[in-house]
Amino acid sequence: MTERALTITPAVDESIRRHGRETYPHECCGALVGRDDRVADVVPLPNTTEEGPRRRFLVRPADYREAERKAGELGGELLGFYHSHPDHPARPSQYDLDHAWPNFAYIIVAVAQGAATDMTVWFLKEDRSSFDEGRLNHAENSHSHTAQALHR
């Protein structure tokens, strides 16, 4: 099976990193909006976990609905979610695996001592046994045809 790729714009890249820096030492989370594996926008969401936001994030059903609604408004669909790993590597944890949805792209950004470093993308295997790491492509600029298509 070929490696699945996800393309993000510089603006998306910076939005995710900024969100991760702002919430450090807590985890941030948000939705990825776009079409055809190209992320054109992010929707930052509140981290509503009750298990300690330094190590967990949770998007409530109500916020999920809101994200789907916004995705429609922006003319795209929900491609997946991003979250940060404060002072931990940008690799999915067992907890991430246990709670993953299929077909979604999961972007993880590592935030070390408040600075956003590695960013990776992951897709759940069909049998839920593990994640496949995807390839994160960076679009040249925010005026890529995807973004234009979405903001037309």
Added chain:
Amino acid sequence: MPRILIPTPLRPYTDKQDAVDVAGATVGELLADLTRKHTGLKTHLYNDQGKLRSFVNVYVNDEDIRYLQKEQTPVKSEDTVSIIPSVAGGVETAAPPAPPRGSALTNDEYKRYSRHLIMPEVGLDGQLKLKAAKVLCIGAGGLGSPVAMYLAAAGVGTLGIVDFDTVDFSNLQRQILHGTPDVGRPKLASAKDRLNALNPNVHVETYETALTSENALKLFQPYDVIVDGTDNFPTRYLVNDACVLLGKPNAYGSIFRFEGQASVFAMKEGPCYRCLYPEPPPPGLVPSCAEGGVLGVLPGLVGVIQATEAIKLILGIGEPLIGRFLIVDALRMKFRELKLRKDPDCPVCGTHPTVTKLIDYDQFCGVRPAVPEPLSVNPATEITSIELKQRLDRGDKLIVVDVREPHEYQINRIPGSLLIPLGDVPKRYNELDPDDEIVMQCKSGVRSGKAADFLRSVGFKKVLNLKGGILDWVDKVDPSQPKY
């Protein structure tokens, strides 16, 4: 026919449809029909035990079925059923550092901790965390007893205990670390025996010393969690401040009569004891358990809450009592919870702390004044038990007034004494003759001193206070009576 709305990530299994018509009368039947029609959904909606996964939320119209009748929730044809994801994740939990290599469990330990090991929230990883953990109990008394026993039973690897007291008969009503044969032994000795018998795998470290500003930081340093089982304000503030300065969690508990309190203080994200009580109460205002009593089982109730919090902190699971103050009313058996906020102006944990090292806590709590006051007691207003006994035997006309409560009077009393509880003295003093010689008496001499002052203030000329109260009387004059 009811419809089920399908969220984005599951649409690849429903031929890209965002809604599917299904048959059934309950949510469970609809979902069964859905997974029959679109088999790829099953593994993502249900876990290996056939239960809906925790992050799969099913709503009937706008109600979560968890708050209706779960999968038995009835569905009518006009209802809309939606599957709505929760999206969750996070880093590998290694809150306390991973247990050191080579600290695996022995076969005996596997057996001993089997009820932990089969719970996913604890499991082998959690049990190894407990084994690697170090918890320090301040005090081996009412709270320290259940805390130390349950932590030892749970397999906390190193348990430190600070205490310098010896076991007294009056401890046994609640301090279950100690037994009748231990009376007179150091509490640390009986605690160590009890804990070793309970779980020989636990390393018990004992510190036979009072906790002081000089030794607290050094004592706390090697430990992961501090459990406050103290019975006085100076030590409570000392434990709090030392925990804040070292960044160590403080599993706090306190008890009085029928009421207990518990919280977790000194965590970075939460408040500390001083955010709640910036200043100690004036000395003498809040009575101690020795003065006011305590229901014997209450420290069990509160201590077990402290032990639970310590274990949760070690395992990194659940919702700790951080920023929450639990009040236990054993008489009504009610648990109330107050929200606590971190005080940005807190002198210890606030943004600009003024207390940056440990201070003199006796002075802070007014237990020992900065400048000692001269003794105000005039010996001419006091009488000793021996003198009283001699004068009564001589047949002197002395009225002995006992100002304790009736339930105390039931335990022991001076023959012929008149019971007027302290609170009743102002309305009943006219039962007494101001020209008589009167001896005021209570348990140890404090309350009767106040009553004597009152009688003098209303014109009584010859009022004496029995020094040392009934306790001294029983010791020196009548050892046949019980003490309390």
